Amino acid sequence: MPTNILMPALSPTMEEGTLAKWLKAEGDTIKSGDVIAEIETDKATMEVEAVDEGVLAKILVPAGAENVKVNTPIAVIAGEGEDASAATAPAAAPAAAPVAEAPASAPSVPAAPKTSAPPETPEFPADSPMVSMTVREALRDAMAEEMRRDDTVFVMGEEVAEYQGAYKITQGLLQEFGARRVVDTPITEHGFAGLAVGAAMSGLKPIVEFMTFNFAMQAIDHIINSAAKTLYMSGGQMGASIVFRGPNGAAARVGAQHSQDYAAWYSQIPGLKVIAPYSAADAKGLLKAAIRDPNPIVFLENEILYGQSFDVPRLDDFVLPIGKARIARAGDHVTIVSFAIGMTYALKAAEALAEEGINAEVIDLRTIRPMDVETVVRSVMKTGRCVTVEEGWPQSGVGAEISAQIMTEAFDYLDAPVIRICGKDVPMPYAANLEKLALPNVGEVVAAAKAVCYR
Amino acid sequence: MAGNAKSRSKSEADAEPAVPAFTKDQELRAYREMLLIRRFEEKAGQMYGMGLIGGFCHLYIGQEAVVVGVSMAARPSDQTITSYRDHGHMLACGLDPKGVMAELTGRRGGLSKGKGGSMHMFSKEKNFFGGHGIVGAQVSLGTGLAFANRYRENDSVSLTYFGDGAANQGQVYESFNMAELWKLPVIFIIENNRYAMGTSVARSSALTEFWKRGMAFNMPGEAVDGMDVRAVKAATERALEWCRAGQGPYILEMQTYRYRGHSMSDPAKYRSKEEVQKMREEHDPIEQVRARLLAGGVSEDELKKIDAAVRSIVSEAAEFATQDPEPDPSELYTDILL
Ligand SMILES: Cc1ncc(C[n+]2csc(CCOP(=O)(O)OP(=O)(O)O)c2C)c(N)n1
Ligand SMILES: [Mg+2]
Numbered sequence: 051m052p053t054n055i056l057m058p059a060l061s062p063t064m065e066e067g068t069l070a071k072w073l074k075a076e077g078d079t080i081k082s083g084d085v086i087a088e089i090e091t092d093k094a095t096m097e098v099e100a101v102d103e104g105v106l107a108k109i110l111v112p113a114g115a116e117n118v119k120v121n122t123p124i125a126v127i128a129g130e131g132e133d134a135s136a137a138t139a140p141a142a143a144p145a146a147a148p149v150a151e152a153p154a155s156a157p158s159v160p161a162a163p164k165t166s167a168p169p170e171t172p173e174f175p176a177d178s179p180m181v182s183m184t185v186r187e188a189l190r191d192a193m194a195e196e197m198r199r200d201d202t203v204f205v206m207g208e209e210v211a212e213y214q215g216a217y218k219i220t221q222g223l224l225q226e227f228g229a230r231r232v233v234d235t236p237i238t239e240h241g242f243a244g245l246a247v248g249a250a251m252s253g254l255k256p257i258v259e260f261m262t263f264n265f266a267m268q269a270i271d272h273i274i275n276s277a278a279k280t281l282y283m284s285g286g287q288m289g290a291s292i293v294f295r296g297p298n299g300a301a302a303r304v305g306a307q308h309s310q311d312y313a314a315w316y317s318q319i320p321g322l323k324v325i326a327p328y329s330a331a332d333a334k335g336l337l338k339a340a341i342r343d344p345n346p347i348v349f350l351e352n353e354i355l356y357g358q359s360f361d362v363p364r365l366d367d368f369v370l371p372i373g374k375a376r377i378a379r380a381g382d383h384v385t386i387v388s389f390a391i392g393m394t395y396a397l398k399a400a401e402a403l404a405e406e407g408i409n410a411e412v413i414d415l416r417t418i419r420p421m422d423v424e425t426v427v428r429s430v431m432k433t434g435r436c437v438t439v440e441e442g443w444p445q446s447g448v449g450a451e452i453s454a455q456i457m458t459e460a461f462d463y464l465d466a467p468v469i470r471i472c473g474k475d476v477p478m479p480y481a482a483n484l485e486k487l488a489l490p491n492v493g494e495v496v497a498a499a500k501a502v503c504y505r
Numbered sequence: 506m507a508g509n510a511k512s513r514s515k516s517e518a519d520a521e522p523a524v525p526a527f528t529k530d531q532e533l534r535a536y537r538e539m540l541l542i543r544r545f546e547e548k549a550g551q552m553y554g555m556g557l558i559g560g561f562c563h564l565y566i567g568q569e570a571v572v573v574g575v576s577m578a579a580r581p582s583d584q585t586i587t588s589y590r591d592h593g594h595m596l597a598c599g600l601d602p603k604g605v606m607a608e609l610t611g612r613r614g615g616l617s618k619g620k621g622g623s624m625h626m627f628s629k630e631k632n633f634f635g636g637h638g639i640v641g642a643q644v645s646l647g648t649g650l651a652f653a654n655r656y657r658e659n660d661s662v663s664l665t666y667f668g669d670g671a672a673n674q675g676q677v678y679e680s681f682n683m684a685e686l687w688k689l690p691v692i693f694i695i696e697n698n699r700y701a702m703g704t705s706v707a708r709s710s711a712l713t714e715f716w717k718r719g720m721a722f723n724m725p726g727e728a729v730d731g732m733d734v735r736a737v738k739a740a741t742e743r744a745l746e747w748c749r750a751g752q753g754p755y756i757l758e759m760q761t762y763r764y765r766g767h768s769m770s771d772p773a774k775y776r777s778k779e780e781v782q783k784m785r786e787e788h789d790p791i792e793q794v795r796a797r798l799l800a801g802g803v804s805e806d807e808l809k810k811i812d813a814a815v816r817s818i819v820s821e822a823a824e825f826a827t828q829d830p831e832p833d834p835s836e837l838y839t840d841i842l843l
Contacts, residue, residue, distance in 0.1 A: 059554055083566075094770075236683065244676055245646070248653070285620050286618070
């Protein structure tokens, strides 16, 4: 059967073009791969190659024709000994993609599923024995427990094995699990992050320690493009069960390149979960949950918190739900929302406020994505006022997201605009006095809470 | 180990290793598989022209001997990972042309349910790990597949493909270092098709002999005539043996050529028509096999039958990919988290 050659689209945006030149004449024999014409698109002059074989029976659009619409028949190819006249019939219009649903006047976007936070159940029995431990010990124990439980879990990173961890979080792991599962890497963040994601795609469960998250910027392509997006791009066939962890945010006097909070950055990415614990109990319970979780997880720690001690339930298997905020202090005058080291300012501010008769409810988000908006909104409906606290920068920060959520979900309950207390909008300075000024402080949180209470 | 590694590297003074002949069955298999890729890609180009395939579409025409030769040497348990120029790799892995084509057209029957597109396709079942749109990313990921093989102590090898352009990415050398340091079973298959978009290797690379790029890590490498499927298979067998013996990674520089533009919208003005024509006429991987088959007594008719069978597979794939519905809108929010 004779076949029509159609005006091809030769760029993602081309709708019509000029048929600049025919390189074959009527009667010429054509093999697939032969260049038959030149076409000027919106971007360039392109060659058109034949796919079908036969004889160029008829040219329908002459050279020089402008504004030829994509998919217009431009010539007819006939098989040997065929009559071309049969094929000049109107073009096979491209089969429009069958649409999945009857087309509505405006394409309706399905509603995003609400991520509702896990139910309000006690996270551990009230009478559990408690033991005091540092965040550092809690993180180490979480990894060791999960590695004992599952041979596919391994930890890799710079100085994690023989040196026992740059911040001693992996202390003792090499001794217990050996070099197969506690892997010292070269200083090669981009490479080892990609390597770990590849291992995860094939079913292992890597824990990647970044010496600090500042260095993970070299690896962020693999965290986002390779880890977070693969499940979606593969139609659910393969993802990456992997934890990227390490200290995040400002330490002390290490200057601009070593003092950035990445919570807001990673929290923007669908396909990632982002956890930023404050207490040792949360660090332990959430890291264990993160390692078991089948999704890629960014687990943001804080160097200043590593040495702080908290009560942790002494249970055989203490796992906390990801995506659930914790009400760290109940109150009904103002809601203070924070996470990670921001909690130190929030809790101290709440104490100071209590002395002045203001009862602040302090919420520790613990997980930044998926964010437990429900708990925040419920609190704001009660208090009518909200202050957010984070060390990260203000623009498009976690506080900005909380403000937007509250405005959408609890606008009518607000008695005052939300105030964000953030790190100042500057690279972290080195000088001690400037560094102090750049970070949030308790006084700012107290002042903001009073302001939203009109006191 | 150092001496051993060196001795595996081809030096310029070495004579070309003789290319072992194929049996008639091997020739026929190579012919059929390469032809399937060629016809599939031509059809994809045509469907792009009709607006059925959107965005970028990178065709593999001219390079068919590389994946087919490698797949003839590999086992199904070996993993494959490559760039966005991935349709041929998927077909060579034995994936259904319908599923591949329907992914190109963004339909629900596509391998990624229409959510990945031509550059991002995967198949757990066939050990095909993508399909990656970020130049060079698959090199670290592929090294990770090899890491997992060593961790599990199986004898699978990661077949990690990338281009001459990708070979200049930093993470490639980070991966080379770790692969050799930890003796990971990975073959780095550099498909040197002489161009990265519009940039020829001479304009981008201080050392254009890519097979030597592992030398700083003491990694062996060979240059291979990537237009000769027999040479590709033989070299891959050597490399696989090296990897399976626990000796670490191996580089194969496949010297090949892409006939079409970088993607469908590339007018390819950076090279002469004569250069392309010469490759097509003198080195075409499919014509080479065809000529040998004819010389060996296989009839034109027999080959025509293969051609017809391949064309009908491709037409069916195109038909399916045109008729299959788009994904249900409810798919928008699935497969984000497990
Ligand atoms: C990190 C990154 N930079 C740039 C691009 C845009 N880009 C896509 S393909 C390509 C050329 C790659 O050439 P090569 O590695 O030789 O592979 P080939 O296309 O020849 O198969 C470029 C620059 C990209 N996708 N990713
Ligand atoms: Mg190239």
